[in-house]
Amino acid sequence: MVTEPPPLVSVRGLSIHYGDKVALQGVDLDIKTNEIFGIIGPANAGKTSFLRALNRMDEFVPGMQVLGDITFAGRDVRTVRNLYALRKRIGVVFPLPVGLPLSIYDNVALSPRLSGITKHAQLDEIVERCLRRAALWDEVKDRLKGLGSLLSGGQQQRLTIARALSQDPELLLLDEFSIAVDPVTTMRIEEVLKELRQELTIVLVTNLVQQARRLADRTSFFLGGLCVEIAPTEALFSGGAREQSTVDYLEGRFG
Amino acid sequence: MTTIDPMFVATPLEKRNHTIQQLVRTLLLAVALLLVVPALLILGVLVVEGAPGLSWSFLVDPPRSNGAAGGIGLPLLGTLWLTAGALLLALPLGVAAAIYLSEYARDNWLTRTINVAIVNLAGVPSIVHALFGVGAFVHFLHFGKSILAASCTLAVMTLPVVIVATRESLQAVPKAFREACWSMGATRWQTIWRVVLPNSGSGILTGLILCVCRAVGETAPIMFTGAVFLRSMAPQSVFDKTMALSLHLFNVSTQLTDVPHHLPFSVALVLIIVVLALNGTAIAFRMRLRGRKKW
Numbered sequence A: 001m002v003t004e005p006p007p008l009v010s011v012r013g014l015s016i017h018y019g020d021k022v023a024l025q026g027v028d029l030d031i032k033t034n035e036i037f038g039i040i041g042p043a044n045a046g047k048t049s050f051l052r053a054l055n056r057m058d059e060f061v062p063g064m065q066v067l068g069d070i071t072f073a074g075r076d077v078r079t080v081r082n083l084y085a086l087r088k089r090i091g092v093v094f095p096l097p098v099g100l101p102l103s104i105y106d107n108v109a110l111s112p113r114l115s116g117i118t119k120h121a122q123l124d125e126i127v128e129r130c131l132r133r134a135a136l137w138d139e140v141k142d143r144l145k146g147l148g149s150l151l152s153g154g155q156q157q158r159l160t161i162a163r164a165l166s167q168d169p170e171l172l173l174l175d176e177f178s179i180a181v182d183p184v185t186t187m188r189i190e191e192v193l194k195e196l197r198q199e200l201t202i203v204l205v206t207n208l209v210q211q212a213r214r215l216a217d218r219t220s221f222f223l224g225g226l227c228v229e230i231a232p233t234e235a236l237f238s239g240g241a242r243e244q245s246t247v248d249y250l251e252g253r254f255g
Numbered sequence B: 001m002t003t004i005d006p007m008f009v010a011t012p013l014e015k016r017n018h019t020i021q022q023l024v025r026t027l028l029l030a031v032a033l034l035l036v037v038p039a040l041l042i043l044g045v046l047v048v049e050g051a052p053g054l055s056w057s058f059l060v061d062p063p064r065s066n067g068a069a070g071g072i073g074l075p076l077l078g079t080l081w082l083t084a085g086a087l088l089l090a091l092p093l094g095v096a097a098a099i100y101l102s103e104y105a106r107d108n109w110l111t112r113t114i115n116v117a118i119v120n121l122a123g124v125p126s127i128v129h130a131l132f133g134v135g136a137f138v139h140f141l142h143f144g145k146s147i148l149a150a151s152c153t154l155a156v157m158t159l160p161v162v163i164v165a166t167r168e169s170l171q172a173v174p175k176a177f178r179e180a181c182w183s184m185g186a187t188r189w190q191t192i193w194r195v196v197l198p199n200s201g202s203g204i205l206t207g208l209i210l211c212v213c214r215a216v217g218e219t220a221p222i223m224f225t226g227a228v229f230l231r232s233m234a235p236q237s238v239f240d241k242t243m244a245l246s247l248h249l250f251n252v253s254t255q256l257t258d259v260p261h262h263l264p265f266s267v268a269l270v271l272i273i274v275v276l277a278l279n280g281t282a283i284a285f286r287m288r289l290r291g292r293k294k295w
């Protein structure tokens, strides 16, 4: 008998409030190791709020309240003591690119340095590997000392991805990463994400329904603070959606 | 024959808006000029009346005849001691307090009280600071009347502006940078040290400039805590009393009779030059920092 390995992330009864505004309600789901878990849904669905709760970024948002259980790698993230270690294991890419006002090199080397790596050879190796993976190396390899915050929007977004990869995370949270990236580069990054699936688990929040279809193993549909349904991506897109609202959204009939 | 596209012919409304805009511009320019004129006049008078009295020996010689003759070597030296002392105390403390208030403090009543207190502290008259200095540093801490007590008093007086200037520049660093750092597991201090502080240099320099201006120029706070009208020796340690330029100027212009006409002007000119020189350096640094666009 084959027993399924335990899920990497398991969410039970998750609700998120901002003051008395409810952003997410009663979400139950599991994210398996080494899968790409897609989340689609219109604006206001609570997708970003969900990601925030996963690595306890709710702490940075005054008034944000998270109820329910979230476990990551078997540990309850609500009670984890060493938040810094938790966040190091979870990489995040925000919708708007954030190139830190450091050199390109330092942007990518920041996380390794924070965890105590100081050897130049080792840092060089990490920086090059992560920049290559984020499809940015060729464009910046001659100006690694230039400011990361002065790159173009699309380049900054890839820099942000490289920075998230430099943490060597087990879980990568991508929030509409392609919003500021041109289609060609988006395709290149998507290829990278497919490769990364071998090594890590990805939660992909996207506004592009077709992007979820191309990448995600399973896709969930969020609407108005509810997780309407979760299904294997192929089933969902080939007419297997249970809920009428999912069908409407996938076909672009909405609102 | 060419006809002008009616779209580019100004309508009466557009014409009126344009006239108003020109009017406002001229008015604002006039106000700005008006503010500069007194400053230039003062500087002009000082240069015309005081410059002839300047010489190397005037700058380095000690005062003679109670200050009515000789140079200003000792007061100048004393002012540098006092200013350096005030800076050494006020900058680290002020920057530390600003970091706490901007980066660590939660928005609760205590923080708000502290913030209000700081703003009000900046408005306290310097003579009150002087009395506080006498009570706290000269007597309670037993510093006696000394450079140390005077520098402490100046530091307390300038702390609020250092704090406010630094806090503003810390908060000018976008929150997104902090969140990006935190989300990868950096502690608050790591974030401050690697990302926030390196981009707040210009605010810290502004604090320094304001601190220098007041430390060099104030008379009351040092008069009761460490500065004296006359002293024949250069200070040997921070526990000595000292002469100071601002007090010396007060002395030669109001306390002494038969002072040469140009002397007060020359002292005042040196006072202004000291401020301008110290600030000029800081401003040059700040311009270099600001010139490099970071985001």
Ligand SMILES: Nc1ncnc2c1ncn2[C@@H]1O[C@H](COP(=O)(O)OP(=O)(O)OP(=O)(O)O)[C@@H](O)[C@H]1O
Pocket (backbone or CB within 6 Å): A018, A021, A022, A023, A041, A042, A043, A044, A045, A046, A047, A048, A049, A050, A061
């Ligand atoms: N910092 C905040 N303070 C108050 N309310 C918030 C905050 N952030 C989000 N919300 C609210 O929570 C709800 C869900 O927002 P969320 O950002 O999670 O949506 P989303 O699905 O990511 O939308 P989008 O696709 O536009 O990014 C919204 O109604 C929003 O107004």
Ligand SMILES: [Mg+2]
Pocket (backbone or CB within 6 Å): A047, A048, A049, A175
């Ligand atoms: Mg969002």
